[in-house]
Amino acid sequence: MSNPFFDHPILNSPYECPTRHWELDDQGQPTQRTIENRRPAEFITPIPKPRKRKIYVLAGKRNGTIYIGVTSDFCKRVWEHTNDVVEGLTRKCGVHSLVYDELHKDMSRSSDLRGQ
DSSP states (O other), X not given: OOOHHHXXXXXXXXXXXXXXXXXXXXXXXXXXXXESSOOOGGGOXXXXXXXXXXXXXXXXXXXXXXXXXXXXXXXXXXXXXXXXXXXXXXXXXXXXXXXXXXXXXXXXXXXXXXXX
16 A cells, blocks of 8 residues: 655655645644645644753773763762762772863764774
């Protein structure tokens, strides 16, 4: 059985004002019918803003272990590490000193810091 919505999902030219749209049911799913006008605004889904994340570096003793992390709740996460609330490397190796942090939208920066 053919499904027109998936066979030809794009109805309008990207170079012209939209003139048709797929009809949607109450749950926002396509009904396989096209409507000959613009879509009403109530069916447009808002795009959430990207979450601001911090990349941070914790260190243990001099020339010891370092830990690089990424979080959206910076204060809570650093508190968890410094008070040994979290199981793992920071508790096992005594990594408690915050040595660096920066705010980033692009998480590729954490890979740069890790050398990956």
